Structures are given as C-alpha cells and as structure tokens.
Amino acid sequence: MLSAASEMSTPTGTPAGGPSGASGDVDEAIRAVPVRHPGRMVAGAVLVLLLVWLAITVAGNEEFDFGVIPDYLFDPVILDGVRLTLVLTVVSMAFGLVIGVVAAIGRLSDNPVLRWTAGAYIWLFRGTPVLVQLVFWFNIGIVFPTLGLTIPFTDVSLFSVESNSVVTPLNAAILGLGLNSGAYIAEIVRAGITSVGRGQVEAASALGLEPRRTMRRIVLPQAIPVAVPPLGNEFVSMLKYSALASVIAVQELLGSVETIYSVNLRTLELLVVASIWYLALTTLFSFLQSLLERRLGRGRSGIATVRARRGRAPRRVRKAVR
Amino acid sequence: MSTPTAPVPAVSARAIRKSYGNNEVLCGIDLEVDAGQVQVIVGPSGSGKSTFLRCINHLERIDSGRLYVEGDLVGYREHRGRLHELRPQEVARQRARTGMVFQHFNLFAHMTVTQNIVEAPRHLRGLTKRDAVELAHGLLQQVGLGDKANAYPAELSGGQQQRVAIARALAMEPRLMLFDEPTSALDPELVGDVLDVMRGLAEGGMTMVVVTHEMAFARDVGDALVVMADGQVIEQGPPRDVLANPATERAAKFLARVH
Numbered sequence: 091m092l093s094a095a096s097e098m099s100t101p102t103g104t105p106a107g108g109p110s111g112a113s114g115d116v117d118e119a120i121r122a123v124p125v126r127h128p129g130r131m132v133a134g135a136v137l138v139l140l141l142v143w144l145a146i147t148v149a150g151n152e153e154f155d156f157g158v159i160p161d162y163l164f165d166p167v168i169l170d171g172v173r174l175t176l177v178l179t180v181v182s183m184a185f186g187l188v189i190g191v192v193a194a195i196g197r198l199s200d201n202p203v204l205r206w207t208a209g210a211y212i213w214l215f216r217g218t219p220v221l222v223q224l225v226f227w228f229n230i231g232i233v234f235p236t237l238g239l240t241i242p243f244t245d246v247s248l249f250s251v252e253s254n255s256v257v258t259p260l261n262a263a264i265l266g267l268g269l270n271s272g273a274y275i276a277e278i279v280r281a282g283i284t285s286v287g288r289g290q291v292e293a294a295s296a297l298g299l300e301p302r303r304t305m306r307r308i309v310l311p312q313a314i315p316v317a318v319p320p321l322g323n324e325f326v327s328m329l330k331y332s333a334l335a336s337v338i339a340v341q342e343l344l345g346s347v348e349t350i351y352s353v354n355l356r357t358l359e360l361l362v363v364a365s366i367w368y369l370a371l372t373t374l375f376s377f378l379q380s381l382l383e384r385r386l387g388r389g390r391s392g393i394a395t396v397r398a399r400r401g402r403a404p405r406r407v408r409k410a411v412r
Numbered sequence: 413m414s415t416p417t418a419p420v421p422a423v424s425a426r427a428i429r430k431s432y433g434n435n436e437v438l439c440g441i442d443l444e445v446d447a448g449q450v451q452v453i454v455g456p457s458g459s460g461k462s463t464f465l466r467c468i469n470h471l472e473r474i475d476s477g478r479l480y481v482e483g484d485l486v487g488y489r490e491h492r493g494r495l496h497e498l499r500p501q502e503v504a505r506q507r508a509r510t511g512m513v514f515q516h517f518n519l520f521a522h523m524t525v526t527q528n529i530v531e532a533p534r535h536l537r538g539l540t541k542r543d544a545v546e547l548a549h550g551l552l553q554q555v556g557l558g559d560k561a562n563a564y565p566a567e568l569s570g571g572q573q574q575r576v577a578i579a580r581a582l583a584m585e586p587r588l589m590l591f592d593e594p595t596s597a598l599d600p601e602l603v604g605d606v607l608d609v610m611r612g613l614a615e616g617g618m619t620m621v622v623v624t625h626e627m628a629f630a631r632d633v634g635d636a637l638v639v640m641a642d643g644q645v646i647e648q649g650p651p652r653d654v655l656a657n658p659a660t661e662r663a664a665k666f667l668a669r670v671h
C-alpha cells in the first residue's frame with residue numbers, strides 16, 4: 091500500500107491530482123475504440139439485399155420497359171410540361187405571397203373589418219381541399235357566363251367579358267393554387283411577424299415612426315428570415331400540388347405525361363419520367379433555398395441563426411395541419 | 413396657449429389613473445417636471461413606475477386625469493370641452509419630441525448601429541443620408557462608441573447597446589428624455605459608462621425623467637426624487653432631503669432597503 095502511494099505521488103509529467111494509472115500522455119489526441127453498432131450493419135445489409143431483389147424483379151418484368159424512360163425524358167411534350175409546371179408554380183406562389191402578406195397584416199391589424207376579412211379568407215381557403223377549389227374556379231364560367239363590373243344592385247354595366255376567354259384552365263389553376271397557398275402563407279408570415287419582439291415595435295413607436303413604417307422597416311425585415319424556411323417548404327409543396335392542375339386540362343408536367351401514356355399505355359414508365367423531373371426541380375429548389383438562407387443569415391452574427399432555428403417550429407406545425 | 417412669461421413645465425401630470433382590468437396600477441399621480449430638470453423616480457417593484465413613464469409618451473393610455481408634455485395634451489386634442497383621440501400619425505409626431513430608453517435597449521437587431529440611429533431622423537426630420545450619418549457619428553462619439561458605427565447590436569455588450577440606444581433617441585433632438593431602468597439589465601462593471609453618458613446629458617441641460625435603482629445617481633444628478641408605491645407618489649423633494657429625512661415610514665423603509 092505504502093509503496094503504491096509513494097509511486098502515485100512521484101512526478102510523472104502529468105498534471106497532479108488526476109487519477110493515475112491512465113495510459114498515455116494527457117496531451118495526446120484521444121484514440122479510443124469506438125462503440126460498435128452491429129445492429130446498423132445488419133439493417134444496412136438487409137436493405138441492400140431488398141434493393142437488389144427489387145431491381146431484379148423490376149428488370150425481369152417484361153411489362154416494365156426501362157428503355158422508354160430515357161426516350162421520353164427530354165421529349166418536347168414533356169419539356170413543355172416542365173416549363174408550364176415552373177410557370178404555374180412561380181406565378182401562383184408570387185400571387186399567394188402577395189395575398190398572404192396582406193392577409194397576415196390584416197389578421198394582426200387593429201381594424202376589426204380587416205381582421206375578420208383576413209380571418210374568413212384563411213378559414214375558407216385552408217378548410218377546403220385545393221382540388222375542390224381548382225375545379226370550382228374552372229367551372230365558374232358555367233354559373234357566370236360573363237364577368238364584368240356592374241354598379242351593385244343595378245343593371246348598369248361598366249364592362250364585361252366572356253368567362254371562357256378569361257378563365258382559361260391556366261388562369262383557373264393560378265387562381266386556385268394562389269388563393270389556396272395564400273392562406274397558408276398568411277399563417278407563415280403571421281408567425282414570422284409575431285416572432286419579432288414587442289420591444290422592437292415599442293422602440294420604433296417611441297422614436298415617432300408611424301405604424302405603417304414600423305411594419306415595413308422594422309418588423310417585416312426581421313420576420314422574413316424567420317419565414318423563409320417554411321416559405322421554401324410551401325414552394326416545394328406548390329411544385330407538387332401544381333400536378334393537380336392536370337385535372338382541369340392544364341398541360342403541365344403530369345398533364346403532358348398523361349397525354350403520352352394515354353396513347354402508348356406506358357403508364358408507369360412515364361410516371362417515373364415525371365417523378366424524375368419533379369425530384370430534379372425540388373432538389374434544385376432546395377439548393378437555391380439553402381443559398382438564400384445562408385445569405386439572409388450573413389452579417390447578423392447569431393441573431394439570424396437563432397431566428398432561423400426558431401422559425402422551424404411553425405414549419406412543423408404547418409406540416410401537421412396539412 | 414400659455415403666456416410666454418410663465419415657463420411651461422416639460423411634463424405636467426394631474427390625477428393620472430390607469431388600470432389593467434381590475435388592477436389599478438396608477439391611483440392619481442400628480443407630478444410636474446420643469447424644463448432642464450432631472451427627475452428620478454424610485455419605488456418598489458410593481459409600484460407603477462414603468463407604467464407612468466410609458467404614459468408620458470402614450471405607449472400606454474391613461475383612464476383619467478390630464479397629462480401634458482410642454483403644454484400639449486398627450487394623445488388627445490381638447491375641443492369644446494371634449495377630448496378627441498389623435499390619429500396614429502399625430503401620436504407619432506408627438507412621440508418624436510420625446511426620447512425613450514428601455515431596460516432591454518430594444519435596438520433594431522437587423523440594422524447596424526448607424527442604421528439604428530439614422531432611421532428615424534432621416535424619415536421624420538428629412539435629413540439627407542449624408543447629414544444623418546454625420547449626425548450619427550457625432551452622437552456615437554458623444555457616447556464613446558465612435559469605433560462601433562458599423563457593428564450589429566448582437567456584436568456589442570449590454571452597456572454599449574444601451575449607449576447606442578441613447579444616441580438613437582438623441583438623434584431626434586428630443587426636448588425630454590425618459591429612461592426606464594436603463595442600467596438594470598447590465599453587468600455591474602458596465603453600469604458606470606451608461607450613467608456617465610446620462611450625467612453628461614443632464615449637465616447639458618436635458619430634461620430627464622429617470623426610473624432607476626441607482627441611488628448615487630439620484631443623489632448626485634437628480635434635481636428631484638420621487639418615491640412611488642402602489643401607484644401613488646408617497647414622497648417627493650430634493651434628493652438629499654428625501655434621502656436624509658423621508659417623511660413617511662413607507663418611504664423610509666424602502667430607501668433603507670435600496671441604500
């Protein structure tokens with residue numbers, strides 16, 4: 091015992107006070123044996139086997155012709171569909187953004203008329219299926235053969251047009267998708283606005299800035315970085331929901347694929363073609379979104395990243411809602 | 413309007429009452445702050461100090477009484493014996509004449525120090541960008557932060573942020589400055605820098621209403637000390653007198669505790 095104690099107290103170059111008997115030098119980089127995860131290896135192996143089996147089954151199936159996929163990937167009809175899908179998504183999203191920001195500000199307004207109008211809009215368009223809304227707008231021409239401006243409660247018409255010339259399938263789709271996503275965007279923007287501290291508004295008011303300017307210069311610029319991740323999510327959703335427009339005869343990606351497989355009956359192969367394009371577009375967009383988020387986060391050291399992290403909460407909520 | 417011979421008090425509060433629901437927070441406050449005076453308000457937590465201060469620039473509205481800043485009714489216009497609410501733009505214009513400094517600084521987090529300072533004067537005082545930036549740099553020099561013009565608030569210490577907040581308020585050339593516990597959120601070693609800036613302002617003749625727990629500041633800089641408790645003014649007078657011989661037992665007890 092005594093000899094062991096004296097051995098412990100001899101200076102060995104390691105800092106005193108630590109338990110002795112530890113191997114190696116304290117200053118050396120740690121080279122420990124990692125914890126083994128045999129379960130992961132087994133699961134991985136099983137997964138690979140399953141994938142191989144799936145590939146063999148599909149490849150061996152005479153009915154499924156892989157060769158068709160590259161033939162149609164860059165078919166002019168498909169490319170037109172891709173272009174229309176992009177146009178439909180971008181225009182509907184822009185429309186939805188404008189409506190959404192206005193509705194969000196309306197929801198938070200002191201003005202009860204604005205608050206109730208915005209609330210009713212969100213309630214109606216979030217509470218009904220987007221497919222129903224699309225078909226509704228598409229068929230509006232049946233109920234209202236002409237659209238125009240008349241003085242209310244009179245027959246005096248200021249101008250009018252044929253419904254069918256205005257409510258084209260594409261316009262009906264933009265209207266439907268835009269109004270629908272506007273309701274979701276309103277909630278995203280509202281969450282962003284309320285995430286900006288009350289102190290920011292009070293400081294602006296105390297300086298003498300009017301409510302409007304406070305919103306535009308102080309609140310919205312801080313709400314936007316919070317709203318960008320869920321808005322990106324909304325854009326990706328919109329890319330996919332735009333496929334619903336094929337139901338009202340819009341020749342977007344899914345619609346153009348349908349016209350081809352209704353003739354050659356290569357349904358699954360062409361759906362794979364469409365899926366490849368959808369995946370390519372969503373991947374590309376996710377990349378652009380991450381660039382944008384990084385840009386918004388720059389120069390604000392800490393705040394923006396904290397805000398961005400806080401911004402995830404509404405995203406999860408929103409997913410659950412849909 | 414008043415005659416030019418009788419100087420108009422900077423702040424005049426008469427029988428101010430204010431409740432949140434059933435909770436009466438201000439129970440008839442009478443106070444007067446003369447131009448150029450530094451009035452320090454102290455009192456236990458929840459006594460209504462912040463609420464009163466926020467009423468002065470209409471961040472809170474009062475339920476009854478009359479509140480004047482430089483002779484103008486705050487938040488209302490009196491016309492044929494009736495009060496009419498001011499429009500939001502008119503309220504904003506009134507507030508622009510009063511500077512306010514908050515316990516938690518409330519700097520605009522997405523703007524640099526300079527942008528924080530120039531935002532209001534560029535818009536409300538119609539300054540050109542160059543003049544506004546020049547003004548900002550002068551004010552930053554004054555609060556000892558000449559080298560932080562391009563920093564973001566998150567890159568500054570609490571004491572530095574508070575000094576920027578003071579510079580931001582001063583950029584509107586206010587005639588009255590309100591301070592709500594400007595040093596309470598600061599580490600002890602940073603308090604001095606902020607108090608020094610406030611002392612400099614007081615020496616320059618600024619009218620100030622300061623809610624604080626810094627009794628040394630109250631004694632050395634204050635022209636009047638007001639003790640509030642339960643929504644009432646229980647004691648007021650020259651700081652040294654109030655601190656040496658408080659008239660009421662409540663005030664004596666409170667002052668003994670914070671001393």
Ligand SMILES: Nc1ncnc2c1ncn2[C@@H]1O[C@H](COP(=O)(O)OP(=O)(O)OP(=O)(O)O)[C@@H](O)[C@H]1O
Pocket residue numbers: 432437455456457458459460461462463464
């Ligand atoms: N927005 C509000 N809604 C409801 N009650 C409030 C509100 N603001 C303040 N109060 C109440 O009013 C009372 C006075 O609050 P106030 O903030 O004015 O006190 P204070 O003297 O500044 O206290 P402290 O020293 O803690 O800052 C407290 O009881 C508080 O709970």
Ligand SMILES: [Mg+2]
Pocket residue numbers: 461462463592593
């Ligand atoms: Mg307070």
